[in-house]
Amino acid sequence: MGHESTELVPVVVTHATWLWLIPLLPLVGATINAVFGWKLQALFGEPKSMKGGRGKQLVHSIAVGFMMASFAVAAYSFVQLKGLPAEERFLQQTLWNMFTAGRLSVDLAFSLDQLSMMMVLVITGIGTLIHVFSIGYMAEEPAYWRFFSYLNFFVFAMLLLVMGDNFAVMFFGWEGVGLASYLLIAFWYTDPAKAAAGMKAFVVNRFGDFGFIIGLMLLFWGLGGAWQARDGLVRNLDYVPSVEMNSNAGASTAAASEALAPRVHGVKVGPTMNFRELRDQVVIEATGVKEHLAGTTVWGISLLTLIGMLLFVGAMGKSAQIPLFVWLPDAMAGPTPVSALIHAATMVTAGVYMVARLNFLFVMSPSAMGWVALIGALTAIFAATIGFFQYDIKKVLAYSTVSQLGFMFIGVGTGAYWAGVYHLLTHAFFKATLFLGSGSVILGCHHEQDMRKMGGLKKHMPITRWTYLIATVAIAGFPIANGFYSKDEILWKAFTSHHLALFGTPTPWLGPVIFVIGLLAATGTSFYMYRSYYMTFTGEYRGGDGHHGDAHASPDDHGAHAAPAAAAAHSAHAAPAGHGHDAHGGHAAPAATAHGGHGHDDHGHGATAAATAAPADDHGGGHHGGTPHESPWQITLVLAILAAGSVLTLFLGIPVLWQHTFAHASTPPVLEHWLEPVLLSKVAFGHGTPAMEWLFQGLGVLAATVGFVAARAVYKDNKNEAALVAMIERWKGTWTVVYNKYYVDELYEVIVLRPAARVAGSFSWFDGKIIDGLVHAVAAVTKGFANLDGAIDKYLVDGAVNGVANVIGWAGGTLRHLQTGRIQTYLYGALGGALVVVLVNFLIS
């Protein structure tokens, strides 16, 4: 299945001395703000003002400045990389050796190839924009410095993840983004629901990481296996394994290890953490490593399949695939810029990046590929349907993200690596636009996230509306924006792939099935996105008039919304199970301090008023009147740039078919061409006729149109509420299940949490009864022995000692009468003695 036509050669490395600056700069920014940020705010801020004044300006200048510097270095690197010949685009920098153990040598090293370059540009570019957005969005936040410090730290960790030259550095980044994600989701940690959402994200990710680590270990083990002296398997290796083992074990430095490393045809082979060394020995068939890996089985399962599936478990956690997607919707508890940066544009794509980076491994196991693609497809349709009936705008986008990540995995799973990565790129743009747009809406509606209380915002927020619409067009898949190009490439490749397998069984039908699922999911995507657009921006504004959208009669209708007492609303809000984390009190923490004597209860905001007490100073009358307003320039500028990006990036993926038809050229899409040296694995896709390809692109557009028309018919201007209610009544059962996200959280509760709690309970019982019982029994026995010993001591030993003393005392008492003190008594004694001596003398003689 390899790329037989051209001879693959080892990666040509160009050393670069500036690469370390890219991740370092955000780390410096994070450190400065973490250490001095509060001081800056305290020194230069105006204490009475929630805006914070110059102190906050300094804080965000530092954060954004270092981000821009990092982006500049990344751009410079891009220019350098582009200047190299296409096959030799690989910049590398080794900072220092972290550890050397035998033949394993792990460096702190960074590398940039075409794939990580694209990721770095997305991370630093979109990251910088989201930092700018945060200036406007977080303006009222007291812990401003903490937010920017975390955000910079996240970027640092993400850059480590994508730039790491080996698995160790990548894994530091992998865990680092998990930490940053946890910190930012639980940013408003005073709200228990938000803190819990942070923990949920962290714990669920740990499950995935566990699989990831096991996969890594297996890979490491598998590569080491080639070094066993097994005849036949290593027949083309021209060294003696045992000698190599011994000579290498003595290496104590990286250089010594490197010098002693076994090489076959000049390619370093053996267990390694380094991506480059891994790629070289696997893709160059002369080393025999590929053959060895393909021939190894563990308990009857192909080693490569096992590695692929386990590595994908790691991706499942990070990239929110079934069944580990549950943390991502809850992660919306974090501030909206965080949702945009971490939970849409960058971190969640780490799994896709990892699969694409290791494409040469996955491509060797059709079963692993089938597994990845199938899970991706199921996630895509599953999350899309949940998105249909959510009312929280961020929840819709969260499920949309899960669904789009599913599309990316269809791409990388079926072997259309570049398409998956392209979708990653397009998604980063349009989903960042959507999330930031929703952030702008939330800010404009005074921290309201329920779409039933929005509506008609196109009058009040024109820029937000247009950018949101462009991104909606992009994600829905109309050819005028980027989403169409990546999604249709993925679906087309899925349809034409016949090489997939499941658990060792070839399943040529899987590709078309995935295509159908994907098409349905695309229809759903279009529907729920237009639904969110129409509910939010068209019709009449429903936020300020006390109308609480009860027309939809949801089962757990965010009950606390109607709570008249604003003060009580916040705590009541967190109560409904499963909904607490999407509490609308975005600024709950500052609200508590700023609410004071404002008396918002009479503004008709209900729960919202309490949550938005903080921004009151900022937005003045507009807020008190309950009218939505357009966001500050930092926000609208970023939205405009990202929306432009959502359109312009389409030029990176113009299909060959179009070029062929319109320009009589047959160059591959720009991005595919750019990524080709990295995503070198080629799988044999079926060849469709141009007519068929046109048909499938038409199907894609049709799917988008169907979703669009349906959403328009039902939700446009919110005129059809009665029909909607009737429809919901008719399909009440199904609707309830979908609305409640298929009860997945509840399922987790039953399948994972309760058994875990029960196991914990039984362990607690075991500990309480058995272990403690044993301990207590031992204690009782010991106590008995101690008592016995005490008795022996008291009665036997002490008795003997006291007895001796008593006897002596009695004897003394008795004998003392002999000592009268009178001289004559002693004289009698002397006489008696003399008499005795005389008598004895007499008797003896």
Place this chain on the structure above:
Amino acid sequence: MQISLSHFLIVGALLFCFGLVTVTTRRNAVGVLMGVELILNGANVNFAAFSHYVVGGVSGQVFALFVIVLAAAEAAVGLAIVLALFQTFKTIDVRYADLMRE
């Protein structure tokens, strides 16, 4: 009847025994001292008798004279002790001089 050594020794032994009984039974400290004199004189008789019958010469008699001198000295010391005894106990009855008991 021939006077032999035995007769002298019997007289010496009788004197010693009288002295001993006096020393052990008298309650008066002065009486006790007098008993001591009897014992010493019993010894003197023996010195003289042994000198005359066994050794010859006058060495025994000289020893007896020394003992008489020592007895005088002893009596002087003894009487001084009796005076101290009286000053302490307001009596010279040796039964009350039992401080050694404690």
